[in-house]
Amino acid sequence: MPTVLLVRHGRTTANAGGILAGRSAGVRLDAVGRDQAARTAERVAGVPLARVVTSPLERCRQTAQALLDRQVATPESVTEQGITECDYGQWQGRALEDLATEPLWSVVQTQPSAAVFPGGESLAAMQARGVEAVRRHDAEVAERHGADAVWAAVSHGDVIKSVLADALGTHLDLFQRIVVGPASISIVRYGPHRPEVVAVNTDSGDLSWLATAAPVGDAPVGGGAGPAQHDGASEPQPS
Template identity: 70%
Template sequence: MATVILVRHGRTTANASGLLAGRTPGVSLDETGRAQAAAAGERLAVVPLVGVVSSPLKRCRETAQFILDRQKGPHAPVDAGLTECDYGQWQGQTLADLAKEDLWKVVQSQPSAVTFPGGESMAAMQARSVAAIRRHDAAFEAEHGPGAVWAAVSHGDIIKSVLADALGMHLDMFQRIDVGPASISIVRYGTGRPTVHASNTDAGDLSWLAAVQAHGDAPVGGGAGHAAPPAQEA
């Protein structure tokens, strides 16, 4: 299958003030978030993306634009399957206040049992986000071949749930995964199983993705890894 680059949106005004934005409309990147998104776009500039798909929320569309500004071809359609979890009555509250709720402990220890009051269950969140990623991945491979690389711009819990699925982890373990603002994670869906090539990175060369090849079995012993990036001239 193709390779998907999972990009979380950059830091927002809500992140900086400790609010759970959820699906609140109009939440934008702050100055730090714009710098983070620009850095992610710069890292991905060496990778000819066949497509960029974004959550419909503003902070993701803004982040996607920083990526598109360094690409030549793709545009960024939105997909509601990649939107933020519906936190229901939790939306708009401070994390400090939410941490006092009994449900907070369940979110931390047994997210598969959580349905946010007036909102979405975390299991439903994972199911629809994984389905969206796999659907787009299959479509990009069908159109561009197994070497296709594309990007999905989404939210922290969404990307964590996709990574947990790719790693074969139960949703109850997904809080062990960290996904920072504007971080880049990489998953390739093979015929037998997904392979996670990177998680929560905010630095490092990605030029090897421009020549990614289809693969089958995992190399015993770890293999030779990716080719080193070309040396920079002084």
């Protein structure tokens, strides 16, 4: 199966201000976020992307456009509601320091599978739609472009964390152990037997090896030799 790059959007004005933006309109990348998106696009520039899928929210569309602008060819570009931000309901637009005093906050931290945001959705529902969307696009990319294709999904922190938890076989109640920073890239390959989580929360490192990565097969006993090294390229390391 193909390789998916799970890209979080760059930093926004809301992130910088400690506000839970949710699905609020008009939340854009700030200057730092634009620089982050540009650096992420530079990392991916040497990898021909078959498809770029983005959340419909503006901060993700900005980040996705940065990726598209650095591609030599023109990947398919798709907007996908399934990877949009969690619907935080009445929490949307509030300061994180205020939300931390709410009883639900501790549930979100310690038992997220039971968390339902007032007037919004549950984290379990968010994970279900996010995983479904990513796996659906992965299957479509495999059918159209082959098992060695690489594609990107530009989404949000909690959505990406929940997709990674699924790929790791980790219960949603443990997904807060995963960190996904602004404009970071996490890499998953859905193989015939199990997903491979290749990297989590990377914000630096060469990714050109992905252009010639072999299709997913059996897991190498002992860990294997890693991807082929070319021109000093190295396997990405978690940040």
